[in-house]
Amino acid sequence: MKEMEKLNITKSRELFDEATTLIPGGVLGARKPADFIDGEYPIFLETGKGCRLTDVDGNEFIDFLCGYGPIILGYREEEVDEAVYRQIRDKGFCFTLTQKYQNLLARKLTELVPSSELSIFLKTGSDATSASIRIARAYTNKLRVMRCGYHGWHDWCVEMKGGIPAKMYEDVFEFQYNNLDQLEDLMTKHGNDTAAIIMTPFGHPNHQKMQVPNPGFLEGVREIANRYGTVLIYDEIRTGFRLSMGGAQKLYGVTPDLSVLGKAIANGYPISVVTGKKEVMMAAAHKLFISSTFFPNSDAFIAALKTIEILERDNVLDNIWEKGGRFIRQIQQLIDKHDVGAELTGVAPMFYLTFRKDETGAYKTKRTDFYAQLIRRGFFFSPFHHGYINYRHTEEDLRLTLDAIDQSLALLKQK
Known part of the structure; x- marks a missing residue:
């Protein structure tokens, strides 16, 4: 050879x-x-x-x-791109106020994603995972976070710690996928002050072999979160609209309190989502501030709506x-x-x-x-x-x- x-x-x-x-x-x-x-x-x-x-x-x-x-x-998926071109040419996409397409996409998510009752739209996966942690902390009035998976480049989770004070991540603890005992031990120590458990429901750690959930693992994490009054967050940036239309939570039958979506939802256009149960999500309306000049831009909403339409229509x-x-x-x-x-x-x-x-x-x-x-x-x-x-x-x-x-x-x- x-x-x-x-x-x-x-x-x-x-x-x-x-x-x-x-x-x-x-x-x-x-x-x-x-x-x-x-x-x-x-x-x-x-x-x-x-x-x-x-x-x-x-x-x-x-x-x-x-x-x-x-x-x-x-x-260069023509049907998606053409829908975006029409929006930009005929109506515009960046305004002082919001266009109606956020409502259409939020409603569609409630039809597809088991945890979705209310949604916030952002641009990147790191935006969304960080917003989900802020929401969980505001809702629970607790501080600590248990994490499993890659959750982006922001201070609380990035692997390379250059330029980040230790205080920004000292309350974040990592557990390994499919290791329920490790999470149980961490929660025994910190559970009463734990705002969130954030994890990928399907195991795809950086530079390592992938893992499907062992029998009872996701259910066990759900039970631990319930026991301690902790918000369970699924990081479905990669698995949403890829493993199933409702994400890994739909595939595996375990529903979190909040879900983070991105990537495949819009076939390359920049949009991410925090979606979840109304009671938890309403903390974003009253207890915290999330905003950006570009979060309401409708080009990515149009791309997401068209992508989801094609995903459903063409199986x-x-x-x-x-x-x-x-x-x-x-x-x-x-x-x-x-x-x-x-x-x-x-x-x-x-x-x-x-x-x-x-x-x-x-x-x-x-x-x-x-x-x-x-x-x-x-x-x-x-x-x-x-x-x-x-x-x-x-x-x-x-x-x-x-x-x-x-x-x-x-x-x-x-x-």
Whole structure:
């Protein structure tokens, strides 16, 4: 089995070198070269359509990052974009006061999401998770927070603590997904002063294998929250409108007090939501202040309403579960065939291929070699983040991807 040659990413590198003179680090967040494989992956993209991306050097990829999750339908989805264009052209989208579309979207959420009675609309996932904590603290008049999962870049939850006083996160305690005993121990110590338990109802920790809930885990967390009078918040930024139309809470049958939604709700347009039970949400009307110049902008409301319409009309999630289920079953067959320590976790709409850790650290070399081969072959995954299936992935796209995974694992076994 012959290794593929490296991609030509000359223009990407030139733009990055220029960017380092203009922007701290060149690019921000999880888009830095070090968050992929430096020297192998492009850094700047030019276009996207459906499930395909083209970088500034002209390399084309079948993409499984989906913009880190928002692209549930496909890039440049014409029906969504046209609805937004019409809104901007015919009515406008940024005004001093609110347009009616917030009511339409809020009402739609109450039809779909089990916990939804009242909603607040924001722009980013970090906006929404932080607002949910503020609401929970205002409602309960308590301080502490138990957390499980990634909840954004704000002071109370960000992993890198530079520039943040310890007092901003000293009342936030972390527990591990599917570890009910750990949460029970924390609540025994802090439960009477705990405002919120915020967690991802489906386990997708950063850089780690994904987990479905063990029997009784979500139910156990719900019972603990009830016992201590604590607000249970589901961070469904990634799982909402992807695992089901009602999110993981609908799929698994356990309803939180508040839910945080974003990403797939608007197929790439910037909007997030805190939604939940009226009694808890009303704290936002009387006890705290949440506002932004851009929160009421209607372009993203229109995109969300149109995206939800398409998701329902075309049974998009059924399509993703069906083809994604076949796809991950076939990936598992390839893993069994080659036996190089690869591990597949997740579910049909979102999955992750990692390598079994060992004391020598050889798994890191395997990971680098494997994902370098995939990107060279034109398949865009991340070594450090799970992948997604979107509606525009065709059976042929998935077949080509399986061939590339087969060849890359074979090369790994050969080496």
